[in-house]
Amino acid sequence: MLNLVLFGPPGAGKGTQSEKLIDKYQLVHLSTGDLLRSQIAAQTELGLRAKALMDQGVLVPDEVVIGMIDSKLRENQAAAGFIFDGFPRTVRQAEALDDLLSQYNEQITVMVALEVDQEELTKRLLLRGQSSGRPDDQNEELIRRRVSEYNEKTTPVAGYYQQQGKYVGINGIGDIEDIFQTISNEIEKRHS
Numbered sequence: 001m002l003n004l005v006l007f008g009p010p011g012a013g014k015g016t017q018s019e020k021l022i023d024k025y026q027l028v029h030l031s032t033g034d035l036l037r038s039q040i041a042a043q044t045e046l047g048l049r050a051k052a053l054m055d056q057g058v059l060v061p062d063e064v065v066i067g068m069i070d071s072k073l074r075e076n077q078a079a080a081g082f083i084f085d086g087f088p089r090t091v092r093q094a095e096a097l098d099d100l101l102s103q104y105n106e107q108i109t110v111m112v113a114l115e116v117d118q119e120e121l122t123k124r125l126l127l128r129g130q131s132s133g134r135p136d137d138q139n140e141e142l143i144r145r146r147v148s149e150y151n152e153k154t155t156p157v158a159g160y161y162q163q164q165g166k167y168v169g170i171n172g173i174g175d176i177e178d179i180f181q182t183i184s185n186e187i188e189k190r191h192s
C-alpha cells in the first residue's frame with residue numbers, strides 16, 4: 001500500500017495536488033476538512049459542533065477526526081492506498097494514525113510537505129474564497145487564525161515524521177505540473 005500524508009498550511013495546494021496523485025496512484029482520498037464539511041451539510045450533531053470551531057479557525061477535537069479516519073479505513077480495506085489531506089494536524093493525531101494503520105499491518109510511506117510563505121498563502125485563500133463559498137476563506141482575520149493554529153499545533157507533526165525519516169519538504173510555489181512531478185519522484189523513491 002502507498003500511504004501518503006500531504007502536509008502544508010491552508011492554501012499550500014494540498015487539494016490540487018491530491019486530485020492529481022489520486023488519479024495517478026489510484027488512492028482513496030481522506031480529507032478531514034471535506035469529511036467535516038459533509039457532516040455540516042448533513043446537519044449532523046457532529047457537524048454542528050465542528051462548524052462552531054471551524055468558523056473560528058480553530059481545530060476540532062482530535063477524537064472527532066481520529067474517529068472519522070478510523071471508520072474510513074475500515075470501509076476501504078481493499079484500497080491500493082490512502083492520501084491523507086489535512087490530517088494528521090496534531091502529534092496526537094499522528095500517533096493515532098500510526099496505531100490505526102498498524103492494525104492492518106500498514107504504515108505511512110512518506111509525508112510530503114508543501115512549503116509556501118505566509119503572504120502567498122493569504123493571497124491564494126482570499127482568491128479561493130471568492131469562488132469556493134467557504135466562509136473560512138473569505139476573511140483575512142480568520143485566515144491568520146488558521147495559519148497560526150497551523151504554526152502552533154501542526155508544525156510539530158513535521159518533526160514527528162522527520163524522526164521516522166519520512167519527511168520530504170517541497171517548494172509549493174511554481175508550476176502545478178512541476179510540483180506534481182517532484183512529488184511523484186519522491187513517492188517513487190520510496191514505493192515500488
Ligand code: ADP
Nearest residue numbers: 010011032033054057058059060065086087089
Ligand atoms: P485548510 O487546510 O484550507 O484550512 P481544511 O479543509 O483542511 O482546510 O480544514 C478546514 C477546517 O476544518 C480547519 O480550520 C479545522 O477547523 C477543521 N479541521 C480539518 N481537519 C482537521 C483535523 N485533522 N484536526 C482538527 N481540525 C480539523
